[in-house]
Amino acid sequence: MYKRQLERRAAAWRAGDFDAWVEADWDFHAGVADASGNQLLAELYRNLAAPLRTAMAGAWATPGFQGADPVGHETLLAALRDRDPGEAGRQAAANVSDTRAWDEATHG
Numbered sequence: 612m613y614k615r616q617l618e619r620r621a622a623a624w625r626a627g628d629f630d631a632w633v634e635a636d637w638d639f640h641a642g643v644a645d646a647s648g649n650q651l652l653a654e655l656y657r658n659l660a661a662p663l664r665t666a667m668a669g670a671w672a673t674p675g676f677q678g679a680d681p682v683g684h685e686t687l688l689a690a691l692r693d694r695d696p697g698e699a700g701r702q703a704a705a706n707v708s709d710t711r712a713w714d715e716a717t718h719g
Contacts, residue, residue, distance in 0.1 A: 614688060
């Protein structure tokens with residue numbers, strides 16, 4: 612299921628289809644949050660859907676944004692498949708860190 616969402620995400624990115632990209636990316640993240648067993652994380656994702664979509668739209672329109680980067684996505688999925696929570700946490704943190712670094716470099 613998650614692999615399919617990431618494949619949809621990458622295909623939408625290559626096709627320049629923002630709506631399909633957001634949907635696939637959101638499905639992946641929300642699915643991982645739901646599967647985590649952490650009710651707070653899952654609830655946060657549900658409540659942040661609209662603001663995150665707005666932020667993703669801004670990122671999409673910014674030159675240099677790489678919406679199909681495997682860091683924090685394919686690498687997170689691999690850690691989850693390996694049932695390695697420590698590595699999954701590191702990959703999730705890498706995704707946040709990379710996004711933050713890109714945002715600071717792009718927007719100051």
